[in-house]
Amino acid sequence: xxxxxxxxxxxxxKTGQSMTLQCAQDMNHEYMSWYRQDPGMGLRLIHYSVxxxxxxxxxxxxxxxxxxxxxxxxxxxxxSAAPSQTSVYFCASSTPGxxxxxxxxxxxxxxxx
Amino acid sequence: GQQVMxxxxxxxxxxxxxxxxxxxxxxxxxxxxxxKQRPGGHPxxxxxxxxxxxxxxxxxxxxxxxxxKKNSSLHITATQTTDVGTYFCAGPFIQxxxxxxxxxxxxxxxxx
Numbered sequence: 001x002x003x004x005x006x007x008x009x010x011x012x013x014k015t016g017q018s019m020t021l022q023c024a025q026d027m028n029h030e031y032m033s034w035y036r037q038d039p040g041m042g043l044r045l046i047h048y049s050v051x052x053x054x055x056x057x058x059x060x061x062x063x064x065x066x067x068x069x070x071x072x073x074x075x076x077x078x079x080s081a082a083p084s085q086t087s088v089y090f091c092a093s094s095t096p097g098x099x100x101x102x103x104x105x106x107x108x109x110x111x112x113x
Numbered sequence: 114g115q116q117v118m119x120x121x122x123x124x125x126x127x128x129x130x131x132x133x134x135x136x137x138x139x140x141x142x143x144x145x146x147x148x149k150q151r152p153g154g155h156p157x158x159x160x161x162x163x164x165x166x167x168x169x170x171x172x173x174x175x176x177x178x179x180x181x182k183k184n185s186s187l188h189i190t191a192t193q194t195t196d197v198g199t200y201f202c203a204g205p206f207i208q209x210x211x212x213x214x215x216x217x218x219x220x221x222x223x224x225x
Contacts, residue, residue: 059214094211101146
């Protein structure tokens with residue numbers, strides 16, 4: 001099992017550009033989520049999905065879109081990048097039952113100039 | 114909204130000293146999870162606590178869940194350089210849900 005994979009590892013965008021961060025998991029987990037990590041802020045939930053076709057907002061959803069057409073994939077779209085979106089982005093999937101352990105991908109480090 | 118506060122934000126110790134990080138929630142939690150993130154890495158699940166007053170041990174790590182299920186702690190005995198990293202606690206937004214709110218984390222550095 002590859003677990004949770006994310007691409008790209010690093011990305012530099014100019015303000016106003018759009019892009020998609022890719023996330024895939026091969027553990028057949030229904031629950032997937034996106035977090036951003038900023039210094040001193042911990043991990044903040046952007047969007048999450050409880051299964052294919054179902055998504056919902058987390059704490060900081062503005063400026064981001066998600067879709068979930070398959071169990072395996074959960075891409076995160078930045079619609080019009082802003083410097084405030086400079087961050088490290090983690091995708092995670094969770095086991096279906098207790099302890100609901102979250103498996104994190106390796107992260108994407110995004111810089112918006 | 115629901116908040117999970119973690120202290121201290123940073124802790125520097127000499128190798129062999131003990132280390133403790135504390136986690137406090139603004140609401141009662143159905144469970145609490147702990148994660149460790151090595152420098153440059155991604156968070157890795159350590160443990161989940163569910164019961165009021167629960168204490169669990171993993172080698173030199175001791176995890177506690179408060180009686181009121183609003184606070185938790187992680188204690189490391191006799192730190193080693195492999196313990197370096199940031200430790201996060203996380204609780205569910207809604208009772209029993211997988212949607213988590215994370216504390217800000219405690220970054221542990223160790224002088225060998």
